[in-house]
Amino acid sequence: MSAISVVMGSKSDWPTVKKGCKILEQFGVDYEKNVISAHRMPNEMFAFAQNAVEKGTKVIIACAGGAAHLPGMIAANTPLPVIGIPGQTKALGGMDSLLSIVQMPAGIPVATQAIGVAGAKNAALLALQILGINDPTIQQQILDYRKQMHDQSIESGAHLD
Numbered sequence: 545m546s547a548i549s550v551v552m553g554s555k556s557d558w559p560t561v562k563k564g565c566k567i568l569e570q571f572g573v574d575y576e577k578n579v580i581s582a583h584r585m586p587n588e589m590f591a592f593a594q595n596a597v598e599k600g601t602k603v604i605i606a607c608a609g610g611a612a613h614l615p616g617m618i619a620a621n622t623p624l625p626v627i628g629i630p631g632q633t634k635a636l637g638g639m640d641s642l643l644s645i646v647q648m649p650a651g652i653p654v655a656t657q658a659i660g661v662a663g664a665k666n667a668a669l670l671a672l673q674i675l676g677i678n679d680p681t682i683q684q685q686i687l688d689y690r691k692q693m694h695d696q697s698i699e700s701g702a703h704l705d
């Protein structure tokens with residue numbers, strides 16, 4: 545059983561999503577990953593979302609590009625928090641994905657992140673922060689991660705030429 549479940553609409557999203565999964569690995573937190581598409585695999589998508597609580601999932605991360613219905617449709621089928629990553633797209637730069645995911649009508653939220661890799665990383669960190677509410681070790685790791693970023697920023701300032 546993995547507390548974090550990561551899904552993407554297509555294997556072509558994986559290079560983006562992988563960047564967030566690396567953070568989950570750095571934290572040593574187990575996760576599962578799957579390709580599930582609301583458009584191409586509607587039955588599997590419903591089954592995935594409807595069985596997630598029973599399976600022990602606590603947070604779902606969903607990435608999709610273009611007409612990105614996946615995060616919203618998963619959110620509509622589970623009471624678990626769903627974090628959305630809008631995929632970068634060639635045609636519209638990811639604005640299509642962003643608006644599809646962020647503009648949910650009131651009642652079914654999706655915690656929408658930035659387009660692309662930044663969104664993938666923040667999706668992972670937000671999922672960890674959610675787990676951290678009940679897990680002091682993860683919460684401490686979040687603080688350590690931030691301290692490291694802080695120190696790296698300060699250090700980088702010392703090397704400007």
Ligand SMILES: Nc1c(C(=O)O)ncn1[C@@H]1O[C@H](COP(=O)(O)O)[C@@H](O)[C@H]1O
Pocket residue numbers: 552553554555556557580581582583584607608609610611612613614615631
């Ligand atoms: N937006 C969705 C959904 C969905 O929302 O159900 N399923 C696949 N896709 C997206 O289509 C894009 C192109 O996919 P392909 O590269 O497989 O053609 C991907 O970014 C995927 O997330």
